[in-house]
Amino acid sequence: MNYHPREKLNNIAAVRADVRPPATVREERLARWALLLDQDPDRYLATLSETEFQPEFTRDCMRHDGSPLAIAFEDPVFRAEGLEDDSYGEAKRFFALSDRQLHRVVCSCRSGATVRSGKAAEYVREIAKPDPGLFAMLWDAFRIFR
Template sequence: MKHHSAQEIAAAATLYPSPQEPRMSRRQRIERWAALLESHSGTLNALRQIEYLSPADRRAYRAPNTPLTIAFNDPVLREEGLKSDGLGDAMTFFEMNDSDAHRLLCDCRYLGRMTGTAVAERLRRYAASGERRAKLRQAIRRFFGL
């Protein structure tokens, strides 16, 4: 058995930091965003014609007073890892693809004015449908022994 000095033990302990606290799930992040949007008074700016942007321009897209701005202004979501109010960072953080972002946030999906309540409702339906799809895929895998 090898003996170690107190300094060696302390140095080894710093190499392996303790695990971080459990982070919010995707559903919890989306639910928090929806709650923030519901409490937002006034109108929001929808993302303008993002379907016509190149993939790089779409990921870099940002505009003032959008649902993405509301999310980024929240210190909890920033602490969880939301890097900016850019569309690409939000897509990564909320685990959305281009089609999801377009369906949820683009101006062509909102007739008239975009409100926080309307976006929150869509976000909640989106999160619930994602969970249903995941459960269905899991059941199919179990059924076929995958």
């Protein structure tokens, strides 16, 4: 591989420094998913049944029409960025979520067979918040008792 300054590359190809890569970062994807869910906040969406009790392979294949995952998959931007289907495992990969995080959004144990779309958006926003870390949580707990 040879290094060439941008000025020289301009003679060979159209080089644009202002073009963003197609994939957005995790936080942007989660924010977009929450916005999609908030478009009809009173819509009832299907949940997935007891995801925490399923074997990993079964859990990763779980999906349901009209679920919060299906709302994400309906989005052409997410599909263009590589969201391949509306399964639990694909959402976990695409949004870079842990099982615990995705469980909060889609599992039936939190809200029953359905969840309001606006409530699912709240769950997604909670997940998108940066983890404060152990020290920050201990400091906040200490400040409460002062």
